[in-house]
Amino acid sequence: MSATVILGSQWGDEGKGKLVDRLAESATWVARFQGGNNAGHTVVIGDRILKFHLLPSGITREECGLVLGDGMVIDPWVLDRELNDWVAGGGKDPAGSRLFISARAHIILPYHRYLDGLDKKIGTTGRGIGPTYADKINRIGIRFADLPHCNPEAMAERQNLQLSNAGCEQRVTVDELKEQIEWISNRFSSAITNTGVLLDNALKLGEKIILEGAQGCLLDIDQGTYPFVTSSITSRGNAGHGAGIHPGHVEDVIGITKAYITRVGHGHMPTELFDDDGEHLGVVGHEFGTTTGRKRRCGWFDAVVMRHANRINGFTQIALTKLDVLGGLEEIKICIGYEMDGQEIHELPASAIDLERCSPIYITMPGFPLLSTEEWLGIAEKCNTNGLGFTGLPAAAQNYISKLESIIGVEITSVGVGPDRDATIDRV
Ligand code: GDP
Numbered sequence: 001m002s003a004t005v006i007l008g009s010q011w012g013d014e015g016k017g018k019l020v021d022r023l024a025e026s027a028t029w030v031a032r033f034q035g036g037n038n039a040g041h042t043v044v045i046g047d048r049i050l051k052f053h054l055l056p057s058g059i060t061r062e063e064c065g066l067v068l069g070d071g072m073v074i075d076p077w078v079l080d081r082e083l084n085d086w087v088a089g090g091g092k093d094p095a096g097s098r099l100f101i102s103a104r105a106h107i108i109l110p111y112h113r114y115l116d117g118l119d120k121k122i123g124t125t126g127r128g129i130g131p132t133y134a135d136k137i138n139r140i141g142i143r144f145a146d147l148p149h150c151n152p153e154a155m156a157e158r159q160n161l162q163l164s165n166a167g168c169e170q171r172v173t174v175d176e177l178k179e180q181i182e183w184i185s186n187r188f189s190s191a192i193t194n195t196g197v198l199l200d201n202a203l204k205l206g207e208k209i210i211l212e213g214a215q216g217c218l219l220d221i222d223q224g225t226y227p228f229v230t231s232s233i234t235s236r237g238n239a240g241h242g243a244g245i246h247p248g249h250v251e252d253v254i255g256i257t258k259a260y261i262t263r264v265g266h267g268h269m270p271t272e273l274f275d276d277d278g279e280h281l282g283v284v285g286h287e288f289g290t291t292t293g294r295k296r297r298c299g300w301f302d303a304v305v306m307r308h309a310n311r312i313n314g315f316t317q318i319a320l321t322k323l324d325v326l327g328g329l330e331e332i333k334i335c336i337g338y339e340m341d342g343q344e345i346h347e348l349p350a351s352a353i354d355l356e357r358c359s360p361i362y363i364t365m366p367g368f369p370l371l372s373t374e375e376w377l378g379i380a381e382k383c384n385t386n387g388l389g390f391t392g393l394p395a396a397a398q399n400y401i402s403k404l405e406s407i408i409g410v411e412i413t414s415v416g417v418g419p420d421r422d423a424t425i426d427r428v
Pocket residue numbers: 008012013014015016017018039040041042043044284285286289290321322323324325415416417418419420423
């Protein structure tokens with residue numbers, strides 16, 4: 001078997017957690033390969049709402065192994081909290097039995113968070129992600145493999161210099177670093193391993209693995225709307241690499257896209273709405289950040305963004321989410337290109353300053369009725385059990401799906417019509 005990669009194709013929060021939870025039912029491993037607890041992935045099972053920041057969303061499937069891969073940055077205290085919450089909710093602590101942490105993953109330490117707290121420009125999640133990746137690139141980071149070889153005196157000296165150079169008031173002490181290193185080593189010793197080998201062995205045995213992306217293509221450090229991006233490569237090219245397996249294992253790449261678009265943090269979003277339609281998307285879609293609780297900015301579906309994401313990732317399937325949220329809008333718009341300085345363009349400009357000068361060119365589609373969460377869930381059940389697929393959806397919704405599909409040029413294989421695990425319609 002090969003690896004399936006699940007990637008956000010916009011600015012994050014497309015519904016990756018929900019899809020990973022569904023597909024993990026038939027997988028033996030789910031691995032995260034980049035990012036850290038800047039991610040917030042939601043799984044809704046009946047009245048249980050689960051939010052994961054570090055734990056792979058496949059944790060909901062008891063048989064599924066879990067990997068925090070080489071390319072990640074991991075805050076051990078957040079991981080400890082998430083594990084404790086999982087246990088408090090009735091789960092078994094998976095650390096060391098079915099959850100494994102890459103020895104190569106980098107550790108987010110408190111000073112990384114202090115440094116990230118200074119950010120005013122990007123609107124980061126403040127979780128220490130950027131400073132930890134910066135240390136990694138500067139070859140001064142601390143990985144789980146390095147814990148036994150740490151020199152707390154030298155670490156404290158360097159960290160305090162970095163803090164004072166950045167104008168940060170906080171300082172760290174040798175004693176607290178010693179304690180922290182000991183605590184991390186003890187807490188996670190049974191889980192730290194060469195996770196790439198685990199995944200490679202699983203593939204050799206013909207098992208199915210899922211690589212769970214975090215953030216989205218437009219937040220990719222190279223391919224996103226730099227500098228308003230995260231600090232990792234969020235795309236297909238890094239999925240195998242960040243998990244410690246070669247890219248030839250990756251065959252299926254599912255791009256997830258909302259039926260509209262959202263963004264948290266700073267940076268221009270050409271289709272952003274400031275009117276009643278934007279209010280509708282935010283309210284009906286409950287668009288608040290899973291990690292920071294910030295209000296997500298909402299706009300119409302942007303085909304320029306999607307084409308860019310598809311070029312970078314070569315999606316083999318598209319999972320469309322949150323179609324239900326468009327219900328009740330009289331008209332639905334799709335951005336098919338931008339106007340920049342009087343010229344029509346169809347590719348995303350590389351410069352964030354140029355992107356600010358882009359205004360969307362729209363086509364308009366008829367809307368469909370507002371339905372309740374239960375009504376959508378009922379439609380999903382009917383479509384899946386009666387073999388109707390998308391044909392059980394309102395006609396205008398089917399037209400919208402067909403239009404998006406023809407614009408993207410990749411088959412939409414599932415459509416989300418509600419937050420619940422079962423509120424997804426598969427194509428037949
Ligand atoms: P992720 O970061 O990509 O995993 O996405 P988030 O969990 O941060 O945000 C997606 C939000 O939309 C969550 O609250 C999900 O429960 C919810 N959601 C996912 N799919 C659907 C859908 O098809 N319809 C609706 N209404 N909500 C959805």
